[in-house]
Amino acid sequence: MKDSVNKTELVILRSFEAKETDRIYSAFSKERGKIRFIGIGTRKIKAKLASGLEPINMAEVFLVKGRALDRVRGVIILKQFQAIRADWEKIVVAKRVLRILDKMSPEMEANKEIYEALESWLFRLENSQLKNNTERLFLLRLLWRVICWNGIQPDLFNCTCCQNKITSQVRYELILAQGVLCIDCLESGQKRQASVLVNQNVIKLMRILPTCSNEVLERIVVRKEDLAVLEVITRQILSFSLGEKVDF
Ligand SMILES: [Zn+2]
Known part of the structure; x- marks a missing residue:
């Protein structure tokens, strides 16, 4: 047969x-x-x-x-992504990201959004400088899709302390793997462990990144400082979930 x-x-x-x-x-x-x-x-x-x-x-x-x-x-x-293979730093980043994806994906569970985000990021890494803003945004979209797929994204819409809706505010405190504090709870000095202060731009990015199309990602203008904060948060969420220090 x-x-x-x-x-x-x-x-x-x-x-x-x-x-x-x-x-x-x-x-x-x-x-x-x-x-x-x-x-x-x-x-x-x-x-x-x-x-x-x-x-x-x-x-x-x-x-x-x-x-x-x-x-x-x-x-x-x-x-074959020859330009990635020819660049030692790019290979290191690519292998780290593929390892995260391997560890955080259940077997035989289709996810076309993640496949597309992976494909777009690899092509972006192949054709541009490592760690330029757009390359990082494409990578972060992939990682945030993985984070959302695993259901470990922080709640960015309701206060993690009083549960009220988060309205527009200038300063936010993000408690990793839980969510953000509203301005009232923030000002009343609710103390939490493992929290990061973030601004509106970073909150906005986290909210929209997983659903952005390639065209939208290419048009996003982001400051290096905001991107750096988002990378720190992303590393911490992934490290917490995998129980090991994650880098990319
Ligand atoms: Zn609150």
């Missing part, structure tokens, strides 16, 4: 050595979210498939149903 072959578009997140000359791959696919599969003999020198399955690659992979894990039959490389 002929095996049925499944063609899947994906980004390779990570790979792990398995028994003998095999390798196990973790990837984020367009149609099925995070999946894992095995490459038989891909650790052998000159294994034909191996170069197509390098982490960061975007590829079309042909999978055959296996007992525990699906097996790779073939691969068509869609994008």
Whole structure:
């Protein structure tokens, strides 16, 4: 009987050595979210498939149903991201982000918004300077989609202390993984642990970032200081959730 072959578009997140000359791959696919599969003999020198399955690659992979894990039959490389690979700092950031995505994605749960955000960020990283504002916004949109997907985003609309609606105010105090304080609670000096003072711009960014389209992201003008605060908050939320120090 002929095996049925499944063609899947994906980004390779990570790979792990398995028994003998095999390798196990973790990837984020367009149609099925995070999946894992095995490459038989891909650790052998000159294994034909191996170069197509390098982490960061975007590829079309042909999978055959296996007992525990699906097996790779073939691969068509869609994008190798040569400029990322040629830049040591970019590789470090890309690998860190792919690792976060690997750890925070449930298996076989499709999420096209995350796939699209990942794809757009990788192309942005490939074609622009690392850590310019737009590259960072594309990355932060991806990470905030992951944060929202995991349901660990702070409440940015109601006061975490008195539950009243947060109206427009100049200064906010964000209590990580919980939410913000309204101006009354802030002024009455409600003390909280692990909190950060943020301004309106940062709150606005956190509210809109996960749903922004590429066109909107490209038009957002953001100050370096605000971006830096948002990065600190994002690192802390991810570190808290993963129980380890996260950087990107
Ligand atoms: Zn309040």
